[in-house]
Amino acid sequence: MSTATGYNFAYLDEQSKRMIRRAILKAVAIPGYQVPFGGREMPLPHGWGTGGMQVTASVIGEADRLKVIDQGADDTTNAVSIRRFFATTAGVETTESTAAASLIQTRHRIPETPLQADQILIYQVPIPEPLRFIEPRETETRKMHALSEYGAMQVKLYEDVARFGHIATSYDYPVMVNNRYMMDPSPIPKFDNPKMNRMPALQLFGAGFEKRIYAVPPYTEVKSLDFDDYPFEVQRWDENCAICGSDHSFLDEVIIDDAGSKMFVCSDTDYCRSRQTNATESATATEETLS
Amino acid sequence: MAVLTPTVNSNALIAGFDDPVQHGQQVFRALLKAMSEPGTLIELELNLATPGLLNNSTWQTLLSLLDADTQLWLSPRLNSDERVTSNLRFHCQSPIIDGSKAADFAVALADELPVLRDLNWGTSEYPDRSTTLIVQVPALSDEPHWELTGPGIESRKTARIAGLSEEFRLALINSRKRFPLGVDCIFCCGSKLLALPRSTQIREMRPEEGEA
Structure with missing residues (x-):
């Protein structure tokens, strides 16, 4: 049971949760499309994961086991605060184990352990619009998505190739979802992009600042943008992990x-x-x- | 479009969820699984007394998703059933409207489905501003009748949804060409439900394919 008194289960009121739940269902039905929602104030500042928290608060139930990570770590300030917040307001079990969690809220990483069916991965998103730095007007980016007019992003990647000889974007690397919508995967390193493709778990994205929710259903094709002669590549290291010796993790x-x-x-x-x-x-x- | 204001007959009222917070969340999670894994038959755990013509899964879906912010359209027999309208007005406070085009949610019996193009398909800038259609059908199974592919489905799934007219089936299959515009459907039967979001491709299987 929840240990905090005077709060609704998982902090948000029921009408806000219903509104967010309806937005989540539409987001799942249109993979990669950003659904506007009525973002609520959460008891921590924007930029600390309020979007992800509102999604988590609307999805979480008594039977869930929650894991929260920040840059892959369970023990950083942001992760600890959010985990404690839901332990207090919803009284749910929490865990640090990827395999034991039913819900995972994440800031900027996808766990290395492959996720399974029936798990839900909830991303905290700062800027949901992949085209925002190319086109600042929302009315225009809406139209670009409506028309699947994504040439400008290819030009941006081409400029990288022309200037540096390779695609220099290393995080927030744009993807195409289900071959229709261009999506910002949130600032995960591009190392994690291939994990999104046909992932058996459901992926939900919440942007608190910009009040957008989007989703990638299980087993959905997610392709990182690239060129035939400059294929998509992930980061590599010459070193191994100094603690566990892993030669394949971020x-x-x-x-x-x-x-x-x-x-x-x-x-x-x-x-x-x-x-x-x-x-x-x-x-x-x-x-x-x-x- | 006009908002209908059926009177609430207090004698027709029944109880909703015992625990609106937890039960509402559990039903939402069932709906989220249904919508993110199209074609999966979901069995709701709770068994509630239902008002009038509504079945258990339709009633619980409406209780968990509807409120005063959602415009609701009901098919004719549901709309003239006082037990349905009284309870929906009382428990959900949704405005019940007479034009399906403006509906956020449309609820219909399988034999009186609205014409698909008379529902809201959203706009190309805002495809999410579209109707969710909830259909109460006589039978639901995973028998090979429709072959389903698309996001949320690992390779393919099969489903049989009984009671849909030929016209509606064709319109639904053809509506996929208009993606991302479209209507998301939830089919309800007894305590079972199955969702077909607009992203799911549907192919009618030939009878001989069923035996394979």
Whole structure:
């Protein structure tokens, strides 16, 4: 049960939840299209995940188990505050394990552990409109989406190629959903883009500032934009994770002293920890077999 | 379009959800699963007493999604059933209107479906401003009659939705060409429901395909 008194379940009032729920259903029916909704004030500032929180508050129920990550980590301020907020106002169970969560609210990462059917991934989105930096007028971007007029974005990527010799966009990398709508995947690194394609879990996106909700249903085609001669590529590292040794996960560069020494570690803390646990267990098992 | 104001007959009123917050959320999650995995048969857990001609899944869908902000259109027999209109007015406060074109939600019995193009399909700038059509049908199953493909479906699914007229079936299948415009449908039968959002492609299977 919820431990906070004087609040509705999961903070939002029922009429706001119903309005957001109707917007979510329309968003799911039109994959990648941004549905405007009546954004509510949440008890933390815009830019701290109010859009994602409103989606979570409308979707969450007593049977859910919630995980919240910020840049892959369960233990950063934003993640801890949001997890505690829902533990207090909704009384739901929380977890740090990707596999054990039914709902995952995320800021800027997709977990390394592949998501399963019936899980829901909720993204916090700062700027939902992929074309906004190319065309500032909402009336125009609406028309561009209506007409599938996306040449301007290809030009932007081409300018990267002309200037740097490769597509320099490394996060917030635009995708086409179901071959119809161009979508901003929120500022996840482009490393995570391929995970969105035909993901078995439902993906919901909430932008609190701009009051937009959009969605990618399970098993939906999500394609990162590219060119025939400059195909889409993800980041690669020469290093392995300094803690778990992973050579295939997204790594954060951490400065560890005043001399500028650095180490690379997994950005997904749950993934890194579970790899360490597995390594310790198999080492113990080997020792037992030998002795 | 005019807002109809049927009187609420208090003798016709029945109880809604015992726990509106939790039950409303549970039914929404069932609807979210139905809409994000088109063609999946969902069985609602709750069994409520239902008003008049409405069945369990239609009634719960309306209780969880409707409020004073949603304009509602009812097919003729539902609209003349005092138990239906009284309870919808009392529990949901939705304005009931006489023109289906302006409806956010339209509820119809399978044998008196509105003409699909008389519903709101949205505009190309705002395709979300469209009608959600809730149809009460005599039977729902996953028998091979319609082959469904599209977002939310891993490879393909099959469904049989009984009681739809030939005209409506063709109109629904053809409406897919107008994507992203269109109408999202929820088919309800007893405690079961199945959703077909506009993104789902429908192909009528030939009888001999059914045996394979």
